Amino acid sequence: MKKIVFKHGRVIDGYQDKPLQDGLVVIDNGTIVYSGKMDEVILEHYQDAQVVDLSGKTIMPGMIDAHVHLTLAGEPSYLHTLIMEDAKLTVIKGIERAKKALNAGFTTIRCLGEKGQIDVYIKKAIEEGVIVGPNILASGKAITITGGHGDMFPGDIEIDGIATIVDGEDAVRTATRKQLKLGVDNIKLMATGGGMSPGDARISQLTIAEMRVAIEEAEKYGKLTAAHAIGEEGINNALEAGVRTLEHGTYISDKGIEIIHRTGAYLVPTLAAFKTLKYGKEGGVPEYHLKKVQAFKDAHFINLRKALDAGVKVITGTDAGTPFNLHGENAYELECLVEAGMTPMEAIHAATRVAAEALKLEDKGMLKEGYIADLIVIDGNPLDDITILQHGKVEQVYKQGELVYNTI
Template identity: 60%
Template sequence: MSIVKIFINAHLIDGKSNHSIPNALIVVEEDKIKYVGDYDETIIQNEGNADTYDLEGMTLMPGMIDTHVHLCMGGEASTFSSMVLDTPAYAAIKGAERAKQALEVGFTTLRTMGEKGHIDIAIKRAIEEGIIVGPRIVASGKALTITGGHGDMFPPEVKIDGIGVVVDGADEVRRAAREQLKLGADHIKMMATGGGMSPGPGTVSQLTIQEMEVAVEEAQKFGKITGAHAIGTEGIKNALKAGVRTIEHGTFLDEEGIQLLLEKNAYLVPTLAAFKTLKYGRDGGVPEHHLKKVEYYQTAHEANLKRAILAGVKIVTGTDAGTPFNHHGENAYELECLVKNGLSEMDAIKSATQLAAEALQLSEIGAIECGKIADMIVVAGNPLTNITLLQEKEKIKFVFKGGQLVHQNNVLAEELERKSPTYVS
């Protein structure tokens, strides 16, 4: 017999509608959503012996998606410490725990954006084979960077396994992209400009249009997507002209860049949580050269993001988790930042659910509707009136991935079980 779960009295945020649905009924059979709609006693009776969750008005919404994380980094003041001291094997162990931390706060899918030792591909495999518990992983493997670019941070005589593979010229880009795909990458990450943690100006263009076009071509052959780290104006536009699907950061985005995002049907991942570097970094030990660059980025980042939002650019949740003081398990802070910069609470949730799934070409998740995979979370309270609820771990009552209960808040679960005798753990 198939396993059926029924959720009644749910305050439903389905991830795609512009309004929530009170007193909703949701039926899940095995890993798929079978029914979503108004309460109907006949439907419940027809399901027979099902596990029933009376949510008593709590919020049921899709599992959230963070489209930009680094599992090999843990929010240290200087990310070089993990790069230098952690072997890939040790980084993988840490990375698996960091992925689990995100799952436990309601993020059922993560996209990695450059990892040492291809640890994300190994973690993904271990999760899919049931060896460990974790979110869905959309893995990048190593990012593609030019010599001396963002991702090539160490002298050649020092053999450090970093997050990037060095490429110069279209042929090397093609080879490196093919290598990531061969090893199991789900998408290709590129460095279109400099950045905060690497030497040199963060705004300078790095990979060329022609180089990025080659990576896009190789990814598209296998139905894969591409993303580009892009801080500076020219690099943002170069990536878009090359056909890159997601722009990461987009700090010095101008009007032409906004129009390209719209014309190319591309997505902007603003990674506002990365500015925790400034909030905590000066007292916490972040190198001064890094702080100065991030301070410069902040002069333009939010203003340009607000202009992009007003223009109708598709904004997607991504945190850059792992960068200084930007810890895994705090992923929902990004939604608060998006609301502060012009998104409604509903649109912020969509940016972390349906829109994020669309950006990653994951058509089976991101919304609570019939036929979708049942990645869902139960939240005590209403995030549409207070988006910061999603940051309170104790308010994330249940996390379901593929219809399976993968995490529960024990105190709240015991209370629900006491009130709802038909709940079966």
């Protein structure tokens, strides 16, 4: 791999609260070897390197989306896809969806429930160099109860959906072990109902005991855990069980905030998923879905602001693939976080250092010596306008020091 020097750029390194206005970043063999002020001595040392002048531009770590579904394309209702589309076709489509996230500046994504465990196989193809795509943290299928979120099919119909349907601690343990056998990085648990499944999204589903056995199995192998949780009881159950990340967290209460602080968990609010309401009425989203999402939108933002004020650790996750929540538009989540009360720098940290910390990615999320050179170049300053990350201003994406997307 070649050496690359990025000079005179605005450096947002992922951990400092202010950018470095005239900075220098050097990568060598896919690793960051320097990130700091312009230094002519260092430039002299790397005379043989490729030099990129970033005057007027920003360089920052590649972003992380901690909640996507490559099975889904943002269609109004995913039932047709789950029922009619073979997973062999879905995996091909999923490759393109993952690449859209990469081209948008998201060098790492975490999948949280996929038809046919397609994320496991897309990840393997990327790591073997067969295809180009982001770093993927795979979950395979989520784990849900009979009639739970992810089990929306009538009668005894068996569908290759996004979740494995099990009941009881022993069955949950077995289902978890099967996912781990596939080589997943994360176990996704359905702690409550949800918008895309019929029934009250606030009702708790998997019990504390059921989730604990899954988390116990995952942690044996050093794997992550995530819980879909909308209602207050399910949120508290998931946190008491020891989940690493809480997805959505719509009705998180003061008690939930106390537990999340005590356990050290992270909140993934998935605000981009509310695009369902923006486009869904005319777009064909099922009425039951719209009614539920509308019912908890206001509570979601109120409780998120309360959590932010209380210092809860929040990271970016879009729920990309849900209705009208398109892959490649992942940076919209940062705009939503700013609207919810974060500063632009806090939103960027949520998408870089804090997300990497939550997902235990010890060599990603910062422009720092010894870290993997996953980084992006932006035309302009996202601290002045966070929305530029969505509007074609991400000009270059580097993954492990290799240029994988370029518009210059």
